[in-house]
Amino acid sequence: MAQRLVPALKKITSLKNNDVSLFVLAAAFLLILSPLLPARQLESFPQTKPAQPPQDIFIKEYKIGPKDLLEIRVLELPELSNFTVRVSEDGSITLPLLQSVKVEGLTKDEIERKLAGLLSEKYINNPQVSVFIKEYQSKRVALMGAVEKTGMYEIVGKLNLLQLITQAGGLKENAAKEINILREGKNGLSANLTIDLDQLFIDRNSKLNIPLQPNDVIYIPADKIINIYVFGEVKSPGAFQIKMSEKITLLKAIAQAGGPTENASKSRVTIKRIDENGKEQKIIVNLKDIINGKKPDIPLKDGDVIFMPESIF
Numbered sequence: 001m002a003q004r005l006v007p008a009l010k011k012i013t014s015l016k017n018n019d020v021s022l023f024v025l026a027a028a029f030l031l032i033l034s035p036l037l038p039a040r041q042l043e044s045f046p047q048t049k050p051a052q053p054p055q056d057i058f059i060k061e062y063k064i065g066p067k068d069l070l071e072i073r074v075l076e077l078p079e080l081s082n083f084t085v086r087v088s089e090d091g092s093i094t095l096p097l098l099q100s101v102k103v104e105g106l107t108k109d110e111i112e113r114k115l116a117g118l119l120s121e122k123y124i125n126n127p128q129v130s131v132f133i134k135e136y137q138s139k140r141v142a143l144m145g146a147v148e149k150t151g152m153y154e155i156v157g158k159l160n161l162l163q164l165i166t167q168a169g170g171l172k173e174n175a176a177k178e179i180n181i182l183r184e185g186k187n188g189l190s191a192n193l194t195i196d197l198d199q200l201f202i203d204r205n206s207k208l209n210i211p212l213q214p215n216d217v218i219y220i221p222a223d224k225i226i227n228i229y230v231f232g233e234v235k236s237p238g239a240f241q242i243k244m245s246e247k248i249t250l251l252k253a254i255a256q257a258g259g260p261t262e263n264a265s266k267s268r269v270t271i272k273r274i275d276e277n278g279k280e281q282k283i284i285v286n287l288k289d290i291i292n293g294k295k296p297d298i299p300l301k302d303g304d305v306i307f308m309p310e311s312i313f
Helices: 002-013 017-036 054-061 108-122 161-167 197-201 250-256 287-291
Strands: 069-074 083-086 092-095 099-102 129-135 140-145 151-154 178-184 190-196 217-220 225-232 238-243 269-274 280-285 305-308
Touching: 069 092, 069 108, 083 092, 099 108, 108 129, 178 197, 190 197, 225 250, 238 250, 250 269, 250 287, 250 305
Parallel strands: 140 217, 225 305
Antiparallel strands: 069 083, 069 129, 092 099, 140 151, 178 190, 178 217, 225 238, 269 280, 269 305
16 A cells, blocks of 8 residues: 555655645545545445343343343432332232333333333323342242252353352262252143253253253252172272162272272173171172173172172183
């Protein structure tokens, strides 16, 4: 651009006085007309309003329901300059001057317009009405079980399962492998949904990150810790604490103990178990059959003792 301007400036400086005067007049004329000319370049870059924060959008979309707490402000009326009211079970609020006003199912903006219209009819012209939602009581869910912060949580806009768990500070270490959700149906009956935590968190199955509905009860049970003991010809014998939801089996327990040693007899593994009557049971297992797929793996129970004998040969 600068390279193009240099020759042009040289031409201007070489003009005669009359030519220079004409040039100055033409430039001034263009400057006067420039605001009236179409700004095509500017039109190609339309200005956009800054996007609203999601929380503001949710609040605007939130529909008022029973037990919500509202704050009403009407600058022109002392009676309503700072009036707090809770929505009744029938979805209405009672205000000075206006008495009972139905607000259930309306957004805060719709309530502002409705109140402004009612006040304009009887009391003042063009009232400035503001509505603030102080408490969200009508659309809440209950979260219980193995999370850091149990309790009631408000649904402002849209709330999914992962967002709720995040708000609650996350899962506790002893959380089980599933989430139970009790949901009220339209017919008054309740439905129970079960969601696998590993599929939700580890596999990132977005279909399981369901949106929550008002009155949902979310329960994350605490997992029971069981004790399994592995001794004999294994590389790391000892006691192991395992979550019951992990469904520990004989092969898994031996693997946690480091696996069999070179001297182990895999065909005569013993499981000692105390039954419901307090009697000891002995289960002899051929581990080779399980490894080769000839027999199913054996689920273990709390207190089971596994003994891997030494090979005779």
